[in-house]
Amino acid sequence: MEALLDRIPVLRGLPRSVVELPGGLTNQNLRVTTPTDDLVVRRFRGDAALLGIDRDAEHLNTRAAAQAGVGAPVVDYRPDLGVLVIGYIDGTTYDNGSFASPDALARAGRAVRRLHDGPRFTGDFDMFARQAGYLRTVQERGFRLVEGYADHGPAFRRVQAALAVRAAPTVPCNNDLLAGNFVDDGTRVWLIDYEYSGNNDACFELGNTATECDLDDDQVEALLAAYDGRATRSRLARVRLQALVSAYGWSLWGAIQACASTLDFDFDSWGRERFEKAARGFTSRGFDALLEEVARAD
Known part of the structure; x- marks a missing residue:
């Protein structure tokens, strides 16, 4: 070293x-x-x-x-x-519990907005395309796939079709904003780690943060309000659907790492946890309502 x-x-x-x-x-x-x-x-x-x-x-x-x-x-x-x-950014790194503070949640939302309002990124990020690529890798290499994964493919494609109805221009996104990628120096919140960065739907960024940081419904609404200035029904539906897209797609990253990585980390459980979040959302009573709301004009 x-x-x-x-x-x-x-x-x-x-x-x-x-x-x-x-x-x-x-x-x-x-x-x-x-x-x-x-x-x-x-x-x-x-x-x-x-x-x-x-x-x-x-x-x-x-x-x-x-x-x-x-x-x-x-x-x-x-x-x-x-x-x-x-x-090096000298500050406090968030964990999931940090978002229990309304002020921290609002500061995080404003930080995401600063990123999205900044210079356009090199390359694009589309979780639907990435999920398809990850799935091919898993299948071609014979990696272990969580049981029942393919059962939710139709629901995943329904989300893709619904999101396309009122798609907005893409913005520069980190695409991997788990809690540890927020650093608060007391004056502002910084965002770190741009391995998966690319131009994307802003609501994927917010939805990914929501699922990775285990935000409840009220916190998701507050995050969107801090980002947009308000939380409309269609935008809120878009964030919640993109949270499912994130969980379903990134679960395959866990499946790949579980078989390919040499690190001493339980990637299998990591991926399974995200798959189970997506599966619960796809089969929930409110899933069809989200598909309808995301296509409506507020």
Whole structure:
């Protein structure tokens, strides 16, 4: 590791302390502090092609997020070394419990809006296309798929058709805003980790956050209100349907990692938890009503 850090010009030959930051299933994140800088060195790991990660796009989109005033500054990018170097954000990293605070929830919604109002990203992200690609990978490689997954394919396609009726222009999205990717420095909330970033439906971003952070119905409505200024019925339906899309699609990421990753992490349970969320939503009494509401004009 020390030899690697010495190959990065901003760190070369300097006294430094190195602390590994928690989290990071497809990166190892090292906080490196020198007399002049406080940085994070993101060491890439995992099979980027298998998971659909474009490291060049991650670099460019991290820069765009910084320009939007919501992402950490990019200091260096060395694809030859498999590292991205960014500034360290000194703040409190959210967990799911953080969203119990109405103020934290509102600040998070406004941070997402700043990102979406910023410079357009390199590349697009469409969970329907990604889900199809992940499913092909699982099937072609003989990876284990949770029992009953295919049973919900028709409901997934019904959601796709309903969302297409009143589709809005895409915006630059992180697409992976779990709680740990929100950092509050006391003045503003920052958004980190742009591995899966791309231009997408804003409501996918909000829906993904809702399901990853276990927001209840009132919290989802409050998040949308902070983002939009109000929460209309059709937009709220769109966020809730996109939460199901997120859970159903990302569950396959867990299935791939469960068979392909060498990390000591229970990817099988991670993916199963998301599948079960999606399955409950697809079979709920309110599912048909959401499909109707998302196509209506408020």
